[in-house]
Amino acid sequence: MKTFATTIGFFALAVSAVPSTYRRPGLVQSNQLRRDLTRSALLEHAKKLQEFAEVTPEITRVAGSRGHNLTVDYIYDTLVKTGYYDVELQPFTYVFSEGNVTISAAGTSYESQYFQYAPGGTVEAPLISVSNFGCDAADFPTTVSGNIALVSRGTCEFGLKVALAGAAGAKGIIIYNNVLGPVGGGTLGPDERPEGKYIPAGSLSQEDALSLISKLNNGTSITANLDVDALIETRYTNNVIATSKCGDQSNIVFSGGHTDSVQAGPGINDDGSGSMGILEIALQLTKFTVNNAVRFGFWSAEEFGLLGSEHYITTAPAEELAKISLYLNFDMIASPNFGYFIYDGDGSAFNTTGPAGSDHIEHLFEDYLASVGIKTAPTEFDGRSDYGPFLEVNIPSGGLFTGAEGLKTPEEAIWWGGEAGVAYDVNYHAPGDDITNLNMGAWIQNTKAAAHAIATYAVSTEGIPKRTGQQKRGVKSDKPKARCGEDIPIAVM
Ligand SMILES: [Zn+2]
Numbered sequence: 001m002k003t004f005a006t007t008i009g010f011f012a013l014a015v016s017a018v019p020s021t022y023r024r025p026g027l028v029q030s031n032q033l034r035r036d037l038t039r040s041a042l043l044e045h046a047k048k049l050q051e052f053a054e055v056t057p058e059i060t061r062v063a064g065s066r067g068h069n070l071t072v073d074y075i076y077d078t079l080v081k082t083g084y085y086d087v088e089l090q091p092f093t094y095v096f097s098e099g100n101v102t103i104s105a106a107g108t109s110y111e112s113q114y115f116q117y118a119p120g121g122t123v124e125a126p127l128i129s130v131s132n133f134g135c136d137a138a139d140f141p142t143t144v145s146g147n148i149a150l151v152s153r154g155t156c157e158f159g160l161k162v163a164l165a166g167a168a169g170a171k172g173i174i175i176y177n178n179v180l181g182p183v184g185g186g187t188l189g190p191d192e193r194p195e196g197k198y199i200p201a202g203s204l205s206q207e208d209a210l211s212l213i214s215k216l217n218n219g220t221s222i223t224a225n226l227d228v229d230a231l232i233e234t235r236y237t238n239n240v241i242a243t244s245k246c247g248d249q250s251n252i253v254f255s256g257g258h259t260d261s262v263q264a265g266p267g268i269n270d271d272g273s274g275s276m277g278i279l280e281i282a283l284q285l286t287k288f289t290v291n292n293a294v295r296f297g298f299w300s301a302e303e304f305g306l307l308g309s310e311h312y313i314t315t316a317p318a319e320e321l322a323k324i325s326l327y328l329n330f331d332m333i334a335s336p337n338f339g340y341f342i343y344d345g346d347g348s349a350f351n352t353t354g355p356a357g358s359d360h361i362e363h364l365f366e367d368y369l370a371s372v373g374i375k376t377a378p379t380e381f382d383g384r385s386d387y388g389p390f391l392e393v394n395i396p397s398g399g400l401f402t403g404a405e406g407l408k409t410p411e412e413a414i415w416w417g418g419e420a421g422v423a424y425d426v427n428y429h430a431p432g433d434d435i436t437n438l439n440m441g442a443w444i445q446n447t448k449a450a451a452h453a454i455a456t457y458a459v460s461t462e463g464i465p466k467r468t469g470q471q472k473r474g475v476k477s478d479k480p481k482a483r484c485g486e487d488i489p490i491a492v493m
Contacts (some may be wrong), residue, residue, distance in 0.1 A: 003088065007187040013451035015361070019132035020164070020359065025287060025288055025289050026228070026288060026289065026492070027285065027288065027289050027290070027291065027459060028173070028285060028288035028455045028458050028459065029288075029453045029455060029459075030451065030456055032287075032288070033281070033284055033285060033288065033451045033452075033454075033455045034448045034451050034452060034455075035442065035450055036283060036284040036287070037280060037281065037448055038444070039440050039443070041280050041283075042277065042280055042443055042444065042447060043139075043435075043440070044405045044412045045272075045276035045279060045280060045418060046268055046272055046276060046435050046438065047241070047435060048074055048143035049061065049071060049266065049267075049268055049276065050266055050268060050434060050435040051064075051121075052067040052068075052071050052074070052187070053067040053261070053265075053266030053268075053328060054067075054266075055067055055070065055269070058263070059265065059266050059431065059434075060261055060262075060263050060264070060266060060267075061092070061259075061260060061261040061266055061267050061272075062098065062260060062261055062262060062263040062303065063096070063103070063235075063260035063301040063302075063304060064096045064235040064236050064237055064301075064437065065299050066207065066482060067261075067266070068237070068259065068260050068261070068300070068341075069237075071259050071260075072074055072089070072237070072240060072259055072274075072300065073237050074316040075240045075259065075279055075298050076089060076238075076240050076267075077284060078279065078283070079242045079279075079296075080459050081283075082283065082286045084244060084245060084283070084286040084290065085242040085243060085244055085245065085287075085318075086242070086243050087192070087240065087241070087242045088240070088242075088362035089238040089239070089240060090238060090239040090240075090241055090312065091236050091237070091238050091299075091308070091309070092236065092237065092238075092239070092300075092308070092311040092393040093230060093234055093235065093236045093457050094190075094234070094235065094237065094301050094304055094307050095117070095143075095190040095233070095234055095235075095304075095306075096231070096234070096235040096375050097116040097117045097187075097190070097230065097232045097235055098114070098116075098230075098231050098233070099114035099116075099120065099228060099229055099230035099231060099389070100114055100229045101113065101114045101117065101201075101202035101204050101217075101226070101227075101228050101229075102225075102227045103174060103204065103222070103224060103225070103226055103227075103229065104224065104225045105212060105220050105222050105224035105225070105399050106215075107128060110205075110208050111112045111182060111204075111205065111208075111383075112174075112202040112203050112204060113182065113183060113184060113185040113186075113202070113203045114185060114202065114228065114230070114287070115158055115162070115175070115185065115186050115187065115188050115201045115202070115203065116185075116186070116188060116190075116304070117159075117187060117188040117189060117190050117198065117232060118162065118188055118198055118199075118201040118202075118228055118229075118230060119198055119199065119200055119228070119230055120200065120228050120229055120230035121171075121172070121199075121200040121228055121447075122174035122200075122225070122226070122227045123148055123171045123200055123225070123226045123227075123229075124223060124224070124225045124226075125146060125147045125148050125171055125172070125223065125224070126147045126148070126221055126222065127147070127148050127150050127174070127212060127216065127222045127223070127224045128143050128144045128147045128148065128149055128150065128170075129150045129216050129217075130144065130149050130150060130151045130152075130165075130214050131150065131416065132152075132155075133152050133154045133155040133156065133161070134151035134152070134156075134157045134161040134164060134165065134175075135148065135156035135160060135161065135164070136164070136168065137164055137168065137195075139164070139168070139380055140165060140168035142168075142322075143471065144165065144168050144169065144170045145168060145169030145170065146169060146170075146171060146384065147170060147171065147172060148170065148171065148172040148173065148181070148224050148226055148463070149165040149168070149170040149172070149173045149174070150173075150174050150176065150204075150209065150212065150213065150216075151165065151173060151174070151175050151176070152175070152178050152209075153175055153176065153177050153178045153183060153210070154178040154379050156316045156357075157189070158175060158186050158187070158188050158194060158201075159187075159188035159189045159198075160170065160193065160195060161173065161175060161187055161330045162175075162198050162199060162201050163193040163195040163196040163197065163198060164195050164196055164434055165196070165199060166197040166198060166199040167195055167196025167197070168196075168201060169427070170358060171199060171200075172199055172200045172201065172202075172226040172228075173199055173200075173201045173202075173330065174201070174202055174203070174204050174224070174226065175202075175203050175204070176203065176205065176208070176209030176210075176211070177203070177205055177206040177209070178206065179206060180185055180205070180206050180207065181205055181207075182203065182204075182205045183203035183204075183205070183310075184203075184405070184429060185264070186203070186431065187304070187305060187441050188201070189305070190304075190305075197230065200226055200228035200230075201228065201381055202226055205383075209287055211327055211343055214318075218319070218421075229371045232300075234386065237260075237300040237301055237308070237452075238300055239297060239298060239299055239300050239308045239311065239312055240259070240296075240297075240298040241295065241296070241297055241312070242282060242295065242296045242298075243294070243295040243296075244290055244293050244294045244295070244297055245311075246289060246290060246352065247289075247290040247291060247292045247458065248291060248292045248293055249293045250323045250460075250470065251292045251294050251323065251325050251461060252292065252293045252294075252295050252323050252324045252325060253291065253293070253294050253295070253304040253325060253326060253328075253454060253457040253458050253461065254292075254295045254296075254297060254324050254325075254326065254327045254328070254390075254395075255278050255294075255295070255296055255297070255327070255328040255329075255330065255450065255454055256296065256297035256298070256299055256300070256308075256327065256329055256330070256386050256387075257271050257274030257275035257277070257278050257299070257307065257329070257331055257386070257387070258271045258274070258275060258299040258302030258303070258307075258331060258386055258411075259271075259275050259298045259299065259300055260299075260300055260301055260302055260304075260449045261303065261326070261433070262429045263430055264304045264429055264430055265427070265429070265430050265431040265432065265433040265434065266431075266433060266434050267433055267436075268433055268435050268437070268438060268447070269330070269332055269334050269335055269402075269425055269427070269428075269433050269437065269438055270332045270404070270425070270428065271302070271330075271331045271332060271431055273330075273332060273333045273334035273402075273438065273443055273446075274329075274330030274331045274332065274333050275298055275330075277308070277330055277333055277443065277447040278296055278298075278330055278450060279296075279298075279452055280447065281447065281450060281451045281454060281477075282294075282296050283453075284451070285454070285458075288289060290311050290458040290459070290483055291343065291457075291458065291459050291460065292457065292458050292460075294454060294458050295324075297309065297312060297386070299312070301390075302385065302386055306385070306386055306388050307391060308386070308389075309386035309388070309389045309390070310339040310389045311389075311390065312389070313389040313393055315390070318469060321393055321395070321467065322467055322468070322469035322470045323470065324390075324395050324467075325357075325396070325457070325464055325467065325470070326361060326396045326397065326398070326457060327355055327390040327395050327396070327397045327398075327463045327467045328361065328385040328398055328399050328450065328453055328454070328463065329385055329386055329390075329398070329399035330344070330399055330400055330446070331386065331399070331401065332401055332403070332425065332440050333400055333401065333402050333442065333443060333447070333450075334400055334402060334424070334438040334439050334443035334446070335402035335403045335423065335425040335439060335442065335447035336406070336416065336420040336424075336425060336427070336437050336438065336439050337403070337407065337408055337419055337422050337423065337424050337425065337426065337439075338402035338403060338416065338424060338439050338442040339377060339379075339402055339403045339412055339415075339424055340361055340369060340374050340375065340376045340377065340400075340402070340416065340442070340445075341376070341377055341378065341379035341400065341402065341403060341414055341436045342365045342366060342369075342376050342377070342378055342379070342398070342399075342400060343358075343361075343362065343379060343387070343398050343399045343400075343401065344350065344362065344378035344379060344380060344381045344395070345358030345359050345360075345361055345380045345381055345397065345398045346358065346362050346363070346472060346480035347381070347428070348357075348378065349378035349380075350378065350381060350382075352380065352381045352382065353381075353485055354381055354391060354393060354396060354397055354398070355394045355396045355397070356396060356397025356465045357395045357463075357464040357465050358381070358397055358398055359465075360396070360464055361396060361397065361398030361399075361453065362378070362398050364452075364453055364456060365396075365400060365449055365453060368449055368452045368453070369445075369449055372445070372448075374445060375415045375416070377415075379401050379403075385395065385399075385442060387399060389399070394467070394468075395467070396464055396465075396467075398453075400446045400449060400450065402424060402425075402439070402446065403423075403424020403425060404423070404424060404425050404426055405423050405424075405425070405429075406423065407420075407421055407422065407424075408420050408421070408422055408423075425437075454478075
């Protein structure tokens with residue numbers, strides 16, 4: 001940041017000391033915008049995020065942490081300095097939750113993860129195996145009362161299982177995975193449930209649980225110790241929203257990514273890659289003019305349940321939402337064992353068709369990536385990231401994704417290289433999601449693809465249907481046009 005200020009100082013001096021020449025900034029073009037995006041610039045942003053995560057010993061940028069607040073400040077300050085955008089911080093409150101769980105049974109300690117919003121407490125009591133999936137009150141035997149319920153993952157959400165166990169009088173609940181491996185944490189959801197009160201909860205891997213269950217089935221009684229250390233409190237955080245001062249303000253081309261990580265790690269791929277990719281595009285875009293306003297949303301508390309984007313959408317007046325022509329989402333675009341996935345907006349692969357225009361966005365990404373020789377595949381358009389709230393209000397959406405906990409198929413390994421049978425990101429939601437585990441090639445290619453879409457739609461949104469309530473396009477903003485579109489002096493020494 002210091003370097004930036006010095007540059008500005010020199011620039012101003014140079015302009016006043018010598019006759020300036022002027023350059024009229026041109027209308028943005030995809031190839032020009034892409035040319036100015038570099039791996040080294042992306043890596044500089046990633047280094048910042050890693051530094052922010054490391055200001056606390058936990059090495060995290062979870063919403064509400066110091067590492068996250070520094071991330072938000074960095075984005076805000078960087079965009080304000082350009083003068084090109086109207087930048088606002090959008091504060092909102094949410095219920096923060098973090099915790100640690102230890103489980104031991106019959107003298108053995110087990111790996112366990114915390115479920116967000118589970119209350120703290122220590123329980124030492126017999127384990128009672130629950131039949132089915134614990135999604136129905138009738139699944140819980142009367143013997144569970146006063147004891148610890150042992151329940152399989154699956155069929156219904158974690159929160160329902162925990163509430164039903166609470167209603168059955170259990171003092172604690174352990175949810176084990178329904179496939180090999182650990183559950184990897186999860187959320188119960190912040191809201192109280194009518195079915196029952198939450199009780200201390202922790203997770204177990206399927207392997208560990210099955211060995212315990214086989215002993216229980218032999219009639220052996222097992223006393224377990226479940227210790228949940230939890231912090232649950234109301235906090236506030238900020239979205240950062242930046243809109244170009246120029247361009248048609250009734251035809252907004254919107255892109256977004258989330259600024260927070262999970263508690264477990266620094267989140268440099270998830271979603272440092274998407275948020276810093278669009279930040280760098282936002283910086284390079286300032287060299288150009290646009291026909292349509294370009295907006296960037298840097299969402300907070302995505303990992304608590306898309307809370308930032310949800311807050312934005314639910315609090316924006318309908319006439320403001322009608323001005324958004326489309327939304328592009330970038331969440332995890334540098335996975336180490338990457339795939340080149342595009343959200344299936346036309347529903348051709350997963351049968352979940354997005355609002356009309358989502359197909360246009362999908363095809364734009366397909367065509368661009370094909371043109372640079374990259375094979376792509378569709379990915380489920382299931383609302384798992386910040387485009388979910390946009391779909392809810394019928395805004396055409398799309399985006400790119402390089403994969404999370406899913407496993408790369410042998411066919412995909414032929415297309416893209418990497419290892420078949422291994423997760424796209426083995427560090428997903430884990431401490432290893434750090435600066436050493438990014439795929440820079442995938443990151444720059446996806447950032448350029450994002451820039452192509454932004455530049456293309458910033459010039460024209462033809463092909464995207466006009467939305468209900470959207471004004472006639474081309475209506476001039478009542479705001480005076482600033483900077484963008486004016487002559488920019490060029491230093492000549
Ligand atoms: Zn994410």
